[in-house]
Amino acid sequence: MTGPRIGTVVWPMQSWPEAGETWRRAEELGFHHAWVYDHLAWRGATPWYDAYTTLAAAAAVTSRVRLGTMVTSPNFRHPVPTAHAIKTIDHIGGGRLAVGIGSGGVSRTSDGGVLGGPEWTTAERAARFAEWVELLDRLLRGPETTFEGAHYAAREVVTEPGCVQRPRVPFLIAANGTRGMGIAARHGAGWVNTAVAPGRAPEGVVRSRLDALRAACEAEGREVRDRVLLTGFTGEPWLESPQAFADLAGRYGELGITDIVLHWPRPGTQWDADMGVFEAIAAEHGTGG
Template identity: 45%
Template sequence: MRFGITILPEYRWSDAAPKWRAAEQLGFDHAWTYDHLTWGGLQDSPWYGTTPTLTAAALVTSTVKLGTFVTSPNFRHPLALTREILALDDISGGRFLCGIGAGGGIDTTILGGPDLTPRQKVNRLTEFTELLDKLLTSDGVDHRGEYYETRNGRTLPGCVQQPRVPFVMAANGPRSLRLAVKYGAGWVTTGGKGDDLDSWWGSVADLSHRMDDVLEGRPFDRYLSLDSTVYSLSSADAFEDAVTRAAKLGFTDVIAHWPRAEGIYAGTESVLEQVATEVIPRLR
């Protein structure tokens, strides 16, 4: 089992930098931040840009992998995103992970434009992922699709990680699960809807079984965000129980959120430190 931590991009860098350093020092394998213009869970909170945040994080760390949780087509064009990915991969020395999903929430409408149906969102995600993969692995790309166009899209010098940075694909539906397996180095999910913890774990189990059917026995990294219903770092015991359940369902990686002072993901850094020093070494 590998362990990740998500640090929301809500802090001034003077407050955020110690958290990113600590994520590495505490032994987390990967550290993430959200890629939203506005996140519905904290609409009134300060919010900073994803790419500058990860760039700064890369400069204050040296070993932990860094990723977007997750990048979507809501406000990104694959060619413009390619330049940001190339820079992050280079600055981090090949530690960047690109989380990718269909996109939802406030970001879907904040820039205007038509509301897309779920099917259209998956269509757009498919074109987005296919074009991004092509741009990151070749140069001089011409593309004219339903959602995107590039004319001789230049993408030199290419990624540090070859053939390109890993995609960690968010997926719940049948088409997006197949897309994740085709283009992803891993799959990430927050689970399905659940009114309580047991029903949420039931949805996670169902999704994991669906992925089993798609994979047909092939090995594949599976990331589970633990905090969709109950905050996993509310106690060391709660975290250990969540990780144990995730492992039984075939997940190779789990992701928790850095504790906040109040509101969503409210907790204490003392529990985080206890988990990192006592629980995680035992569960590895």
């Protein structure tokens, strides 16, 4: 296999056991990793099942594919119960979990503002994100955590036996700006981006953001190994044909992208695609390719 590793987002819209068959199929097709969005709904779509419960079930019915959130949202999750769920799923899956984390969106059709209270300003959202990630990091490293921040707190939280993966499960930080890049460089094993910026070509966006990530890593004295491109938002023809995918993957791989994530085809939406093309891409670029 050459080029970036490939993964897929599995929509949390099927009931079990049908959903279990989809997760098993993702593994059979050879995807290196499979992800689920973490929302209470998404753009008004229903039904929409819980990400962490879904991952626990998916971990139980698969054995090889890495699993994770794309991405966990502080909009409605506190780090303490989130850490408890993460370490449990990591044990169920035998150390295959990765946790994508983002600052959370503002749309009420997904989960923005669902807990009530005043609207978060941009600065407050950024501050909450930084503190959320810091506390989750401490909780998963354990063995006991007490923390008092401006937005989140934890008191004598015991996290033993901890995660299967040591010192904790890997974090993949979704970030565009300077502060987010700093969080990725400080805490992340990976970085997630969609290449979206109004009026700009996607490849140029990724190039400039990778430069910013490298600068942040240099300042922190760390390296972010996995650089993930979540596709499907820029109009690029990722699932038009196996050749179109290979061409795009090659170009982004040259820029420094290590992983590409495709959406499982969803009829009647912008993520609709020929399932035969989707499977051919997995066969050629997945673990069996």
